[in-house]
Amino acid sequence: MSQEILAVLEYMEKERGIARADMISAIVNAIKAAALKGVNSGQDLKIEISPKNGQLKAWAIMRVVDSVSDPKVEIHVEKAQAVRAGAQIGEVVEKEINPSELGRIAAQTARQAVMQKLRQFEKDRIYDDYKDSVGNIVTGTVRRRERNDIYIDLGKSEAVLPGREQVPGEEYQPGDRIRALLLAIESTPRGPELILSRGSPKFVRRLFEVEVGEIADGTVKIEAFAREPGYRTKIAVTSTDPKVDPVGACVGARGARVKTIVRELNGEKVDIINWFADPKQMVLEALKPAVPRDIVLDERSKRILLRVATDDLAIAIGKKGQNARLTSRLIGWRIDIEEHKSQIVDPRAQATQSLVATFGIPSALAERLVAVGINSPAAFEGVDVDALVEAGFNAADAATIMKNVAGD
Numbered sequence: 001m002s003q004e005i006l007a008v009l010e011y012m013e014k015e016r017g018i019a020r021a022d023m024i025s026a027i028v029n030a031i032k033a034a035a036l037k038g039v040n041s042g043q044d045l046k047i048e049i050s051p052k053n054g055q056l057k058a059w060a061i062m063r064v065v066d067s068v069s070d071p072k073v074e075i076h077v078e079k080a081q082a083v084r085a086g087a088q089i090g091e092v093v094e095k096e097i098n099p100s101e102l103g104r105i106a107a108q109t110a111r112q113a114v115m116q117k118l119r120q121f122e123k124d125r126i127y128d129d130y131k132d133s134v135g136n137i138v139t140g141t142v143r144r145r146e147r148n149d150i151y152i153d154l155g156k157s158e159a160v161l162p163g164r165e166q167v168p169g170e171e172y173q174p175g176d177r178i179r180a181l182l183l184a185i186e187s188t189p190r191g192p193e194l195i196l197s198r199g200s201p202k203f204v205r206r207l208f209e210v211e212v213g214e215i216a217d218g219t220v221k222i223e224a225f226a227r228e229p230g231y232r233t234k235i236a237v238t239s240t241d242p243k244v245d246p247v248g249a250c251v252g253a254r255g256a257r258v259k260t261i262v263r264e265l266n267g268e269k270v271d272i273i274n275w276f277a278d279p280k281q282m283v284l285e286a287l288k289p290a291v292p293r294d295i296v297l298d299e300r301s302k303r304i305l306l307r308v309a310t311d312d313l314a315i316a317i318g319k320k321g322q323n324a325r326l327t328s329r330l331i332g333w334r335i336d337i338e339e340h341k342s343q344i345v346d347p348r349a350q351a352t353q354s355l356v357a358t359f360g361i362p363s364a365l366a367e368r369l370v371a372v373g374i375n376s377p378a379a380f381e382g383v384d385v386d387a388l389v390e391a392g393f394n395a396a397d398a399a400t401i402m403k404n405v406a407g408d
Contacts, residue, residue: 004054063075137179220239235250301334302332388401
Protein backbone atom coordinates (compact mmCIF):
# COMPACT_ATOMS: atom_id res chain seq x y z
CA MET A 1 0.00 0.00 0.00
CA SER A 2 2.93 2.29 0.69
CA GLN A 3 3.92 2.16 -2.99
CA GLU A 4 0.37 3.10 -4.03
CA ILE A 5 0.36 6.04 -1.63
CA LEU A 6 3.79 7.20 -2.81
CA ALA A 7 2.65 7.00 -6.43
CA VAL A 8 -0.41 9.12 -5.64
CA LEU A 9 1.70 11.68 -3.77
CA GLU A 10 4.20 12.01 -6.60
CA TYR A 11 1.54 12.21 -9.33
CA MET A 12 -0.51 14.84 -7.56
CA GLU A 13 2.54 16.90 -6.71
CA LYS A 14 4.04 16.85 -10.22
CA GLU A 15 1.01 16.74 -12.47
CA ARG A 16 -1.63 18.56 -10.44
CA GLY A 17 0.52 20.90 -8.36
CA ILE A 18 -0.91 19.74 -5.02
CA ALA A 19 1.60 19.97 -2.15
CA ARG A 20 2.69 16.60 -0.71
CA ALA A 21 1.99 17.74 2.86
CA ASP A 22 -1.58 18.67 1.95
CA MET A 23 -2.11 15.33 0.25
CA ILE A 24 -0.75 13.41 3.23
CA SER A 25 -3.06 15.31 5.60
CA ALA A 26 -6.06 14.52 3.39
CA ILE A 27 -5.19 10.81 3.13
CA VAL A 28 -4.56 10.48 6.88
CA ASN A 29 -7.86 12.10 7.78
CA ALA A 30 -9.74 10.02 5.23
CA ILE A 31 -8.23 6.72 6.40
CA LYS A 32 -8.81 7.59 10.03
CA ALA A 33 -12.43 8.56 9.43
CA ALA A 34 -13.07 5.43 7.36
CA ALA A 35 -11.42 3.12 9.91
CA LEU A 36 -13.48 4.49 12.78
CA LYS A 37 -16.64 3.58 10.85
CA GLY A 38 -15.54 -0.06 10.50
CA VAL A 39 -14.08 -2.63 12.86
CA ASN A 40 -12.10 0.09 14.66
CA SER A 41 -15.23 1.92 15.70
CA GLY A 42 -14.81 3.49 19.11
CA GLN A 43 -11.01 3.56 19.00
CA ASP A 44 -8.83 6.64 19.09
CA LEU A 45 -6.31 6.25 16.27
CA LYS A 46 -3.13 7.98 15.26
CA ILE A 47 -2.02 7.57 11.65
CA GLU A 48 1.16 8.78 9.97
CA ILE A 49 2.43 8.56 6.39
CA SER A 50 6.08 9.03 5.49
CA PRO A 51 6.44 11.74 2.81
CA LYS A 52 9.61 10.01 1.54
CA ASN A 53 8.49 6.44 0.96
CA GLY A 54 4.72 6.56 1.53
CA GLN A 55 4.92 4.07 4.40
CA LEU A 56 1.76 3.99 6.52
CA LYS A 57 1.88 3.51 10.29
CA ALA A 58 -1.00 3.38 12.76
CA TRP A 59 -1.35 3.47 16.54
CA ALA A 60 -4.24 2.96 18.89
CA ILE A 61 -4.36 5.58 21.65
CA MET A 62 -5.17 3.71 24.90
CA ARG A 63 -5.56 4.65 28.55
CA VAL A 64 -3.60 2.60 31.10
CA VAL A 65 -5.86 0.90 33.69
CA ASP A 66 -5.61 -1.89 36.24
CA SER A 67 -8.90 -3.42 35.13
CA VAL A 68 -9.90 -3.37 31.45
CA SER A 69 -13.59 -2.76 30.72
CA ASP A 70 -13.26 -1.65 27.06
CA PRO A 71 -10.32 -3.26 25.22
CA LYS A 72 -10.63 -0.82 22.35
CA VAL A 73 -9.66 2.20 24.41
CA GLU A 74 -8.10 0.66 27.55
CA ILE A 75 -4.98 -1.40 28.18
CA HIS A 76 -3.85 -3.22 31.31
CA VAL A 77 -0.91 -1.63 33.07
CA GLU A 78 1.31 -4.69 32.55
CA LYS A 79 0.73 -4.72 28.77
CA ALA A 80 1.14 -0.96 28.69
CA GLN A 81 4.58 -1.25 30.25
CA ALA A 82 5.53 -3.66 27.47
CA VAL A 83 4.53 -0.96 24.98
CA ARG A 84 6.26 1.82 26.87
CA ALA A 85 8.49 1.17 29.80
CA GLY A 86 7.36 2.86 33.01
CA ALA A 87 3.77 3.43 31.90
CA GLN A 88 1.56 4.21 34.88
CA ILE A 89 -2.18 3.87 35.51
CA GLY A 90 -4.06 6.86 34.17
CA GLU A 91 -1.51 7.65 31.48
CA VAL A 92 -2.00 7.29 27.73
CA VAL A 93 0.11 5.06 25.53
CA GLU A 94 0.29 4.66 21.77
CA LYS A 95 0.09 1.01 20.76
CA GLU A 96 1.25 0.40 17.21
CA ILE A 97 -1.13 -1.69 15.14
CA ASN A 98 -0.80 -3.34 11.75
CA PRO A 99 -2.31 -1.03 9.09
CA SER A 100 -4.10 -4.09 7.67
CA GLU A 101 -6.12 -4.19 10.91
CA LEU A 102 -7.82 -0.99 9.80
CA GLY A 103 -9.94 -3.23 7.62
CA ARG A 104 -10.59 -3.81 3.91
CA ILE A 105 -13.80 -1.78 3.97
CA ALA A 106 -11.98 1.06 5.68
CA ALA A 107 -9.36 1.02 2.92
CA GLN A 108 -12.01 1.16 0.18
CA THR A 109 -13.89 3.94 1.93
CA ALA A 110 -10.63 5.77 2.45
CA ARG A 111 -9.84 5.50 -1.25
CA GLN A 112 -13.17 7.12 -2.12
CA ALA A 113 -12.67 9.81 0.47
CA VAL A 114 -9.18 10.46 -0.85
CA MET A 115 -10.54 10.95 -4.37
CA GLN A 116 -13.11 13.36 -3.02
CA LYS A 117 -10.39 15.32 -1.26
CA LEU A 118 -8.35 15.32 -4.44
CA ARG A 119 -11.23 16.78 -6.38
CA GLN A 120 -11.62 19.48 -3.74
CA PHE A 121 -7.92 20.27 -3.94
CA GLU A 122 -8.22 20.57 -7.71
CA LYS A 123 -11.23 22.87 -7.39
CA ASP A 124 -9.37 25.13 -4.99
CA ARG A 125 -6.31 25.10 -7.20
CA ILE A 126 -8.35 26.03 -10.29
CA TYR A 127 -9.74 29.07 -8.53
CA ASP A 128 -6.31 30.11 -7.21
CA ASP A 129 -4.65 29.61 -10.60
CA TYR A 130 -7.19 31.61 -12.60
CA LYS A 131 -8.74 34.17 -10.25
CA ASP A 132 -6.22 36.81 -11.39
CA SER A 133 -6.70 35.95 -15.08
CA VAL A 134 -10.37 36.90 -15.35
CA GLY A 135 -10.63 39.46 -18.16
CA ASN A 136 -7.55 38.14 -19.96
CA ILE A 137 -7.31 36.12 -23.16
CA VAL A 138 -6.46 32.43 -22.80
CA THR A 139 -5.54 29.82 -25.41
CA GLY A 140 -6.63 26.21 -25.40
CA THR A 141 -7.58 23.16 -27.44
CA VAL A 142 -11.13 22.12 -28.20
CA ARG A 143 -11.78 18.87 -26.39
CA ARG A 144 -15.45 18.09 -27.05
CA ARG A 145 -18.91 19.52 -27.64
CA GLU A 146 -21.82 18.81 -25.32
CA ARG A 147 -25.16 20.06 -26.58
CA ASN A 148 -24.38 23.67 -27.50
CA ASP A 149 -21.37 24.09 -25.19
CA ILE A 150 -17.73 23.62 -26.18
CA TYR A 151 -15.27 22.26 -23.60
CA ILE A 152 -11.71 23.51 -23.96
CA ASP A 153 -8.48 22.14 -22.48
CA LEU A 154 -6.37 24.99 -21.11
CA GLY A 155 -3.55 22.68 -20.02
CA LYS A 156 -3.96 22.73 -16.25
CA SER A 157 -7.75 22.66 -16.29
CA GLU A 158 -10.83 22.53 -18.46
CA ALA A 159 -13.02 25.50 -19.40
CA VAL A 160 -16.38 25.83 -21.10
CA LEU A 161 -17.43 28.14 -23.94
CA PRO A 162 -21.23 28.29 -23.50
CA GLY A 163 -23.48 28.62 -26.51
CA ARG A 164 -24.53 32.11 -25.38
CA GLU A 165 -20.89 33.28 -25.52
CA GLN A 166 -20.10 31.84 -28.95
CA VAL A 167 -20.04 33.82 -32.19
CA PRO A 168 -22.70 32.95 -34.78
CA GLY A 169 -21.19 31.10 -37.71
CA GLU A 170 -18.01 29.94 -35.95
CA GLU A 171 -17.51 26.16 -35.91
CA TYR A 172 -14.83 24.27 -33.98
CA GLN A 173 -13.78 20.62 -34.05
CA PRO A 174 -11.93 18.60 -31.40
CA GLY A 175 -8.23 19.41 -31.61
CA ASP A 176 -8.71 22.97 -32.92
CA ARG A 177 -6.76 25.74 -31.22
CA ILE A 178 -8.93 28.54 -29.89
CA ARG A 179 -8.45 31.89 -28.16
CA ALA A 180 -11.12 33.34 -25.91
CA LEU A 181 -11.69 35.72 -23.05
CA LEU A 182 -11.78 34.26 -19.52
CA LEU A 183 -15.08 35.89 -18.69
CA ALA A 184 -15.76 34.59 -15.19
CA ILE A 185 -15.26 31.80 -12.66
CA GLU A 186 -18.67 30.49 -11.67
CA SER A 187 -19.39 28.43 -8.57
CA THR A 188 -21.25 25.20 -9.33
CA PRO A 189 -22.06 22.09 -7.28
CA ARG A 190 -19.09 20.46 -9.04
CA GLY A 191 -16.78 23.29 -8.07
CA PRO A 192 -15.49 26.41 -9.86
CA GLU A 193 -16.14 26.44 -13.60
CA LEU A 194 -14.10 28.57 -15.99
CA ILE A 195 -16.43 30.44 -18.37
CA LEU A 196 -14.97 31.61 -21.68
CA SER A 197 -16.37 34.04 -24.23
CA ARG A 198 -15.73 35.00 -27.85
CA GLY A 199 -18.99 36.89 -28.23
CA SER A 200 -18.48 39.46 -25.48
CA PRO A 201 -17.46 43.01 -26.48
CA LYS A 202 -14.80 42.65 -23.77
CA PHE A 203 -13.07 40.04 -25.96
CA VAL A 204 -12.55 42.53 -28.81
CA ARG A 205 -11.59 45.26 -26.34
CA ARG A 206 -8.95 42.97 -24.86
CA LEU A 207 -7.64 42.11 -28.35
CA PHE A 208 -7.09 45.82 -28.98
CA GLU A 209 -5.34 46.20 -25.63
CA VAL A 210 -3.00 43.32 -26.50
CA GLU A 211 -2.37 44.38 -30.11
CA VAL A 212 -2.19 48.18 -29.73
CA GLY A 213 0.65 49.30 -27.48
CA GLU A 214 -0.76 52.83 -27.22
CA ILE A 215 -3.92 51.45 -25.62
CA ALA A 216 -1.92 49.29 -23.22
CA ASP A 217 0.17 52.25 -22.03
CA GLY A 218 -2.81 54.61 -21.78
CA THR A 219 -1.88 56.98 -24.62
CA VAL A 220 -4.98 55.92 -26.57
CA LYS A 221 -8.21 55.36 -24.69
CA ILE A 222 -11.28 53.40 -25.76
CA GLU A 223 -14.16 55.74 -24.90
CA ALA A 224 -17.09 53.77 -26.33
CA PHE A 225 -17.66 50.31 -27.71
CA ALA A 226 -20.49 48.45 -29.44
CA ARG A 227 -20.53 45.00 -31.00
CA GLU A 228 -22.76 42.52 -32.79
CA PRO A 229 -20.68 39.30 -32.62
CA GLY A 230 -19.72 37.87 -35.97
CA TYR A 231 -20.96 40.88 -37.93
CA ARG A 232 -19.62 44.27 -36.87
CA THR A 233 -17.89 46.21 -34.11
CA LYS A 234 -17.68 49.97 -33.64
CA ILE A 235 -15.04 51.46 -31.39
CA ALA A 236 -14.55 55.15 -30.54
CA VAL A 237 -11.11 56.26 -29.35
CA THR A 238 -9.31 59.36 -28.09
CA SER A 239 -5.67 60.22 -27.46
CA THR A 240 -4.05 61.85 -24.44
CA ASP A 241 -1.14 62.91 -26.64
CA PRO A 242 -1.97 65.45 -29.39
CA LYS A 243 0.86 64.00 -31.49
CA VAL A 244 -0.75 60.56 -31.56
CA ASP A 245 -3.61 59.87 -33.96
CA PRO A 246 -5.83 57.44 -32.01
CA VAL A 247 -7.49 55.94 -35.09
CA GLY A 248 -4.16 55.55 -36.87
CA ALA A 249 -2.62 53.87 -33.83
CA CYS A 250 -5.42 51.29 -33.74
CA VAL A 251 -5.32 50.66 -37.48
CA GLY A 252 -1.54 50.33 -37.58
CA ALA A 253 0.88 50.67 -40.48
CA ARG A 254 -0.97 49.59 -43.63
CA GLY A 255 -3.75 48.31 -41.42
CA ALA A 256 -1.55 45.62 -39.85
CA ARG A 257 -2.95 45.88 -36.33
CA VAL A 258 -6.62 45.91 -37.18
CA LYS A 259 -6.10 43.15 -39.77
CA THR A 260 -4.67 40.91 -37.07
CA ILE A 261 -7.75 41.52 -34.93
CA VAL A 262 -10.12 40.97 -37.86
CA ARG A 263 -8.42 37.65 -38.63
CA GLU A 264 -8.88 36.56 -35.02
CA LEU A 265 -12.56 37.53 -35.33
CA ASN A 266 -12.90 35.49 -38.55
CA GLY A 267 -13.61 38.48 -40.77
CA GLU A 268 -15.89 40.50 -38.48
CA LYS A 269 -15.98 44.14 -39.64
CA VAL A 270 -14.33 46.63 -37.28
CA ASP A 271 -15.01 50.38 -37.53
CA ILE A 272 -12.61 52.64 -35.62
CA ILE A 273 -13.65 56.28 -35.25
CA ASN A 274 -12.71 59.37 -33.28
CA TRP A 275 -14.73 60.00 -30.15
CA PHE A 276 -16.48 63.32 -29.45
CA ALA A 277 -18.30 64.42 -26.32
CA ASP A 278 -20.92 66.15 -28.48
CA PRO A 279 -23.52 63.55 -29.59
CA LYS A 280 -24.15 65.48 -32.82
CA GLN A 281 -20.49 65.23 -33.82
CA MET A 282 -20.41 61.59 -32.73
CA VAL A 283 -23.37 60.60 -34.87
CA LEU A 284 -21.85 62.37 -37.89
CA GLU A 285 -18.59 60.49 -37.34
CA ALA A 286 -20.22 57.12 -36.68
CA LEU A 287 -22.45 57.17 -39.76
CA LYS A 288 -19.74 57.97 -42.30
CA PRO A 289 -19.77 57.72 -45.29
CA ALA A 290 -23.49 58.52 -45.00
CA VAL A 291 -24.04 62.26 -44.43
CA PRO A 292 -27.29 63.33 -42.70
CA ARG A 293 -29.08 66.27 -44.33
CA ASP A 294 -30.80 67.20 -41.09
CA ILE A 295 -30.21 66.35 -37.41
CA VAL A 296 -32.76 66.97 -34.65
CA LEU A 297 -31.66 66.37 -31.02
CA ASP A 298 -34.07 65.79 -28.15
CA GLU A 299 -31.79 66.06 -25.13
CA ARG A 300 -34.56 65.39 -22.63
CA SER A 301 -35.34 61.92 -23.96
CA LYS A 302 -31.87 61.42 -25.51
CA ARG A 303 -33.19 60.82 -29.00
CA ILE A 304 -31.72 61.86 -32.32
CA LEU A 305 -33.72 62.16 -35.53
CA LEU A 306 -31.65 61.90 -38.67
CA ARG A 307 -32.86 62.71 -42.14
CA VAL A 308 -30.65 61.35 -44.88
CA ALA A 309 -30.76 61.41 -48.64
CA THR A 310 -32.30 58.46 -50.44
CA ASP A 311 -28.89 57.29 -51.66
CA ASP A 312 -27.49 57.30 -48.10
CA LEU A 313 -30.48 55.69 -46.42
CA ALA A 314 -29.32 52.08 -46.81
CA ILE A 315 -25.79 52.97 -45.68
CA ALA A 316 -26.99 54.81 -42.57
CA ILE A 317 -29.36 52.05 -41.50
CA GLY A 318 -27.08 49.17 -42.45
CA LYS A 319 -27.93 45.54 -43.08
CA LYS A 320 -30.98 44.65 -40.99
CA GLY A 321 -30.56 47.94 -39.08
CA GLN A 322 -27.13 46.91 -37.83
CA ASN A 323 -25.31 50.22 -38.39
CA ALA A 324 -28.07 52.26 -36.74
CA ARG A 325 -28.18 49.91 -33.70
CA LEU A 326 -24.43 49.96 -33.18
CA THR A 327 -24.30 53.74 -33.54
CA SER A 328 -27.10 54.07 -30.99
CA ARG A 329 -25.24 51.87 -28.49
CA LEU A 330 -21.98 53.68 -29.15
CA ILE A 331 -23.48 57.11 -28.43
CA GLY A 332 -26.00 56.06 -25.80
CA TRP A 333 -28.86 57.87 -27.56
CA ARG A 334 -31.83 56.39 -29.39
CA ILE A 335 -31.52 57.06 -33.12
CA ASP A 336 -34.37 57.37 -35.63
CA ILE A 337 -33.48 57.55 -39.32
CA GLU A 338 -35.82 58.64 -42.06
CA GLU A 339 -35.54 59.66 -45.68
CA HIS A 340 -34.98 63.35 -46.42
CA LYS A 341 -37.61 64.39 -48.93
CA SER A 342 -36.69 67.46 -50.94
CA GLN A 343 -39.49 69.79 -51.92
CA ILE A 344 -40.37 69.19 -55.54
CA VAL A 345 -41.02 72.53 -57.27
CA ASP A 346 -43.29 72.59 -60.33
CA PRO A 347 -41.56 74.93 -62.83
CA ARG A 348 -44.90 75.86 -64.44
CA ALA A 349 -46.32 76.86 -61.05
CA GLN A 350 -43.14 78.77 -60.26
CA ALA A 351 -43.31 80.66 -63.57
CA THR A 352 -46.98 81.45 -63.00
CA GLN A 353 -46.24 82.83 -59.55
CA SER A 354 -43.41 84.94 -61.01
CA LEU A 355 -45.75 86.57 -63.58
CA VAL A 356 -48.41 87.22 -60.97
CA ALA A 357 -45.87 88.73 -58.57
CA THR A 358 -44.11 90.85 -61.20
CA PHE A 359 -46.99 92.24 -63.22
CA GLY A 360 -50.08 91.56 -61.11
CA ILE A 361 -51.54 89.47 -63.94
CA PRO A 362 -54.51 87.37 -62.76
CA SER A 363 -53.35 83.85 -62.03
CA ALA A 364 -55.72 82.27 -64.58
CA LEU A 365 -54.27 84.43 -67.35
CA ALA A 366 -50.72 83.84 -66.04
CA GLU A 367 -51.24 80.06 -66.29
CA ARG A 368 -52.38 80.45 -69.93
CA LEU A 369 -49.36 82.62 -70.71
CA VAL A 370 -46.98 79.95 -69.27
CA ALA A 371 -48.82 77.34 -71.32
CA VAL A 372 -48.05 79.18 -74.58
CA GLY A 373 -44.39 79.70 -73.64
CA ILE A 374 -44.42 83.15 -72.05
CA ASN A 375 -43.02 81.99 -68.71
CA SER A 376 -40.93 84.92 -67.50
CA PRO A 377 -40.96 88.72 -67.55
CA ALA A 378 -38.22 88.70 -70.18
CA ALA A 379 -40.38 86.59 -72.50
CA PHE A 380 -42.70 89.60 -73.08
CA GLU A 381 -40.10 91.34 -75.21
CA GLY A 382 -41.65 91.90 -78.68
CA VAL A 383 -45.09 90.68 -77.53
CA ASP A 384 -48.14 92.87 -78.19
CA VAL A 385 -51.92 92.53 -78.12
CA ASP A 386 -52.05 91.09 -81.63
CA ALA A 387 -49.50 88.41 -80.75
CA LEU A 388 -51.53 87.40 -77.74
CA VAL A 389 -54.73 87.21 -79.81
CA GLU A 390 -52.91 85.00 -82.29
CA ALA A 391 -51.85 82.82 -79.34
CA GLY A 392 -55.50 82.25 -78.44
CA PHE A 393 -56.38 85.07 -76.08
CA ASN A 394 -59.45 87.19 -76.74
CA ALA A 395 -58.97 90.92 -77.31
CA ALA A 396 -60.11 91.92 -73.79
CA ASP A 397 -57.77 89.47 -72.02
CA ALA A 398 -54.90 90.42 -74.30
CA ALA A 399 -55.46 94.09 -73.53
CA THR A 400 -55.58 93.40 -69.77
CA ILE A 401 -52.30 91.48 -69.89
CA MET A 402 -50.45 94.13 -71.88
CA LYS A 403 -51.81 96.87 -69.66
CA ASN A 404 -50.39 95.08 -66.57
CA VAL A 405 -47.07 94.48 -68.33
CA ALA A 406 -46.84 98.15 -69.32
CA GLY A 407 -47.67 99.14 -65.78
CA ASP A 408 -50.60 101.32 -66.72
